[in-house]
Structure formats: structure tokens, C-alpha cells
Amino acid sequence: MPATRPITGRPTSRRCEMNKPRYPTLMEATRIWARIGLLSFGGPAGQIAMMHRILVEEQKWLGEKRFLHALNYCMLLPGPEAQQLAVYIGWLMHRTLGGIIAGVLFVLPGVVAIMGLSWIYAIWGNVGIVEALFFGLKAAVLAIVVQAVIRIGSRALKNAAMLAIAAAAFIAIFAFGVPFPLIILAAGLIGFIGSRANIPAFRDGGGHGKVGSVQVADADTLLGEESPEHTRVNRGWALRISAVLLGMWLIPVALLFLLLGPANVFSQIAGFFSTMAVVTFGGAYAVLAYVAQEAVQHYGWLAPGEMLDGLGMAETTPGPLIMVTQFVGFMGALREAGGLSPLLAGTLGGLLTTWVTFTPCFLWIFLGAPFIERLRDNHQLTAALTAITAAVVGVILNLAVWFGLHLVFGEMRVFTGLGMQVNVPVPGSINPASALLTLAALVAMLQFRVGIFKVLIGSAAAGILLYLSGLGGI
Known part of the structure; x- marks a missing residue:
């Protein structure tokens, strides 16, 4: 009888090898x-x-x-x-x-789809039936943002301290116009200090929880629990890849500032969205609040309603929701084309936005992934991120209120006092069709749990029907 291999170390049976991913x-x-x-x-x-x-x-x-x-x-x-x-x-x-x-x-289909829709929007956006389609999409987008506030808030606001951070973030950005990066920095600092001081609300951090249908399980991982050799920390490789990606990201930005000057729209796009790529913690909806605050109110690249149109494009196409920034860059460059053809300028502006938005993503992964293993159990870092998530709830609530006011009301008055500057809607300027369509989208999503894509399609169809019937102030 042949000798039997002792059962020690790694399993070597054919069954194990066949079942191994x-x-x-x-x-x-x-x-x-x-x-x-x-x-x-x-x-x-x-x-x-x-x-x-x-x-x-x-x-x-x-x-x-x-x-x-x-x-x-x-x-x-x-x-x-x-x-x-x-x-x-x-x-x-x-x-x-x-x-x-x-x-x-992962992003290429969205880049192509958003660019095609941006061209359609620029050429035929003032055609009645196209306006009606986007009119319907805006109502669905507002409902999606409200759902995001509820979903993220239910997960992040677990105690009075987190509620207070969310409320303070909302008031800071809505009433006082505090920049989004400062809000995030302050929230992270509060969380870090709270954990260091061993305050109960910050003690356990809280983490991020599950996303979608992903559940924690104990299934065997590929190659056991070991990491492939190339995932080990290699400082030389980290420096080389960082230098390459930083050059790909920042050299075009620097050249635009040197050749065109800081006031040129392409320089502004490159600088603004490069900054956004560094500070946009908290997911796409928090990013959109920052983009809306700056692109609409500060730079004047597009109107509030157009921001909603762009978000509707991003919601109905594949790819990350942050692809809406490509539409923002497209419209900004389109309207400040200089000596270029407007559509050519818009295309270049949209592609530039996408480049400076997504190139840093590769840098964060290639540089940080091998090192982040050492920070998995850092409680101060977890507490800081938990506080940031709470602040993000307030920021997204501001986005919902801001979108809602500009969608449902046609006229605003600005209230100033005590350092605040708040947009107050004029009741007589309400658009009944927009209000009802938004309410219907909210009920469909929150009460009947209708999926995002179905709500978007249904709202767009409702907008077209309203236009064809001659109803609703589209």
C-alpha cells in the first residue's frame, strides 16, 4: 500500500484544487x-x-x-x-x-453616453419635447436625492452627536455658504478629537456598514487569506507609480494655467475639478452639493435646472454618478468657448473634467492599497470617518433642499442677516405640475419601493405626456 501523505499544512487533494477559485x-x-x-x-x-x-x-x-x-x-x-x-x-x-x-x-460607457447626451442637450435642449423629458427627469432626480438622505442618515446618525454634526453641516452650507471642504475637515477633526478623548459617541467609530446586498460572510478567499506577492509594500514602486500618475494628473493642469492664464475657463475647470478629486469624501451626492455650490453660484457655468438635467443624464446612463461633472465641464466650456467652436470647446471641457476627476482615483489605489493594511484597526481614523459621514448627511440634505426650491418654485428672494444669506421661495411662483410629479416620484420610491431606473423612465414619460397634453408649465 502506498504511503499516505500526512494531513498537515495546506490541503492538497484534487477536490480541494477543483473547488478553489x-x-x-x-x-x-x-x-x-x-x-x-x-x-x-x-x-x-x-x-x-x-x-x-x-x-x-x-x-x-x-x-x-x-x-x-x-x-x-x-x-x-x-x-x-x-x-x-x-x-x-x-x-x-x-x-x-x-x-x-x-x-x-468601468467609466468608458458613461463617458461616451454623457458626451452624446451633452451634444443632444446643447443642440436640441430648447426643443419642447426634449425639455419635457428633462422636466420629468428632474422630479425623479429630486426623489432620488431625498432617498439618499434617508438611506445614509439612517445608517450614519446613530446618536445625538452625529445628529448634531449633520445639523451643523446643513446650517453651515445652506445658511452661511461654508465651503464643503472646510465642513469635511471640521467634521473629521471633531471625530478624531472625540475618539482621542474617549467620548462614548465616538468611541467605537461605527464604520460604514454594508452596501447594497453585500453581506459579511466567512467564505474562503482566493489563494487562501494570503495576498499576491505584488500587493506587498514596495516603496520604490510606490514612488515611481505616484510620480507617473501625479505627472499625468497635474502637468496638464499646470500647463493650462501657464499658457492660458487662471481666468480661462479650461484652467478653471482643471483647477476646480482637481481640487474636487481630493476633498470629495462621502459619495456622489455630497460631491454634487459642492459642485452645485461652486459651478452654479460661483463660476456660473450652468443654471440650477441644468444641474438637475445633468444629474438625470448620469442617473440613466452606466458608470459612476459623478460622471455628471463631465456635463458640467461641457456646459462651462461651451459657453466660454473663446475662439473655438462651442461644441468643440464643450467636448474638450467635458473630457478635461473627466481626466482630472478620475486620474487621481488610480493614484489613491496604486499608492495606498499596500499601505492601508496597517490602518484597518485604527479607531481614531474610523471615528473621524464616521463624523465625516454624519456631516455628509447634512450636506446632501442641503442638496435636496436646494434642488427642490429651484425645481418647484420659479422665483426666489434672498434673506440676509446675522451673517446668513438664504434663498426663500416666493409662494406664488410654485409650479403645480413640477410639485405633483416630484411628490409622485417620492411616493413611488419611498412608499412602494419602486427602483430608481423605473422611476426615472416613468417620470420622463410623464413629463412628455404633460407636454403633449398641453398641461404643466414646462
Whole structure:
């Protein structure tokens, strides 16, 4: 009888090898990332749940723990966490090239779709039926933002301290116009100090919880619990990749400022959205509050209603919701084209916005992923992020109020006093059709749990029907 191998160390049976998940080839992974990019509707929660279903449950390329570990890191970063999660997993499986392929394919369908819709909007946006379609979309978008306030608030505001931070953030941005980055900085500092002082409300941090349908499980991860060799900390590689990505990101920005001057619209777009890429913690809706505050009120690149139109485009196309910034850059450059053709200027402005928005995402992953392992159990960092999440609830509430006032009312008056500057609606300027359509979208989402895509399609159809029937002030 042949000798039997002792059962020690790693299992070596054929059954174990057959059941063990495997990494795909780069070509197999590319096909799957293309599929994920085309299916990435529904905002970050839906996108993350979809990636989990395809990569963990369907393809079995990596396990639950490895997926959640990557997700937890991406949720610490500024920028779109779903796209960064794709970069992280692509890097985990196929090094830098895999991360680049995954990240690019995740956003490419959205880039193409938003650019096409931006052209349609610029050329035919004043055509009645197109205006009616976007009129309906705006109501659905407002309902989506309100749902985001409720969803994130129910998860983040677990005690009186978090409620107070959210309320203070709302008042600061709505009444006093405090810039979004300062609010985030102050909230993070409060959380950090609260944890250091061992205040009960900040003691346990609280974390981020689950996203979408992703649940914590103890499934075996690919290659056991070990990380591939290329994921180990390599300071030389980190410096090299950081230098390359920083150059790709910031050298074009510096050249625009030097050649065109800081007052040029392309320099302003590059500078503003580069800043946004660094400070936009809290997800897409928090980012939109910052973009609306600056792009609409400060730079005057587009009107409040047009901001809602752009958000409607982003909600109905694949890719991260933050792709709405491409529309903002398109419209800003379109209207300040200088000697260029307006559509050419808009196209260049939109692509520039996308470049400076998403290039930093690759930097955060390639530089930070190997190092972040050491910070997983840092309680002060967790408390700071929890306080930031609470502040983000207040910021998103401001976005909902701001959108709602400009959608439902046609006229505003500015109240000033005690350092405040608040827009107050004129009751007689209410648009009944807009108010009713918004209410219907809210009821559909909050009461009957109708999905985002169905509400968007239904609201757009309702807007067109109102236009064709001659009803509603479209």
C-alpha cells in the first residue's frame, strides 16, 4: 500500500484544487470588466452589489472577505468608491495593467453616453419635447436625492452627536455658504478629537456598514487569506507609480494655467475639478452639493435646472454618478468657448473634467492599497470617518433642499442677516405640475419601493405626456 501523505499544512487533494477559485486570465478579466461597465447602473450601492454578484458569486474569482477588505479601503477615499473598487480588484488580480483596464472600462460607457447626451442637450435642449423629458427627469432626480438622505442618515446618525454634526453641516452650507471642504475637515477633526478623548459617541467609530446586498460572510478567499506577492509594500514602486500618475494628473493642469492664464475657463475647470478629486469624501451626492455650490453660484457655468438635467443624464446612463461633472465641464466650456467652436470647446471641457476627476482615483489605489493594511484597526481614523459621514448627511440634505426650491418654485428672494444669506421661495411662483410629479416620484420610491431606473423612465414619460397634453408649465 502506498504511503499516505500526512494531513498537515495546506490541503492538497484534487477536490480541494477543483473547488478553489482561480484568478482569470487578463483577457477573461477584460471581457468581464467590459460587461460590468455596461451594466453599472443604479448608483454606487447598485454598482457594488452588481460587482459582488458577478465577481464573487458568479465567477468565483475572489471571496467575500477579500472583496469586503477592498471595499472598506475604497470607502475611505475621496472620489467614486465603486470605480476605485474596480481598480483595486483589477490590480489585485493583474497588477497595474489589470487595475488600469478595470478602472477605464468601468467609466468608458458613461463617458461616451454623457458626451452624446451633452451634444443632444446643447443642440436640441430648447426643443419642447426634449425639455419635457428633462422636466420629468428632474422630479425623479429630486426623489432620488431625498432617498439618499434617508438611506445614509439612517445608517450614519446613530446618536445625538452625529445628529448634531449633520445639523451643523446643513446650517453651515445652506445658511452661511461654508465651503464643503472646510465642513469635511471640521467634521473629521471633531471625530478624531472625540475618539482621542474617549467620548462614548465616538468611541467605537461605527464604520460604514454594508452596501447594497453585500453581506459579511466567512467564505474562503482566493489563494487562501494570503495576498499576491505584488500587493506587498514596495516603496520604490510606490514612488515611481505616484510620480507617473501625479505627472499625468497635474502637468496638464499646470500647463493650462501657464499658457492660458487662471481666468480661462479650461484652467478653471482643471483647477476646480482637481481640487474636487481630493476633498470629495462621502459619495456622489455630497460631491454634487459642492459642485452645485461652486459651478452654479460661483463660476456660473450652468443654471440650477441644468444641474438637475445633468444629474438625470448620469442617473440613466452606466458608470459612476459623478460622471455628471463631465456635463458640467461641457456646459462651462461651451459657453466660454473663446475662439473655438462651442461644441468643440464643450467636448474638450467635458473630457478635461473627466481626466482630472478620475486620474487621481488610480493614484489613491496604486499608492495606498499596500499601505492601508496597517490602518484597518485604527479607531481614531474610523471615528473621524464616521463624523465625516454624519456631516455628509447634512450636506446632501442641503442638496435636496436646494434642488427642490429651484425645481418647484420659479422665483426666489434672498434673506440676509446675522451673517446668513438664504434663498426663500416666493409662494406664488410654485409650479403645480413640477410639485405633483416630484411628490409622485417620492411616493413611488419611498412608499412602494419602486427602483430608481423605473422611476426615472416613468417620470420622463410623464413629463412628455404633460407636454403633449398641453398641461404643466414646462
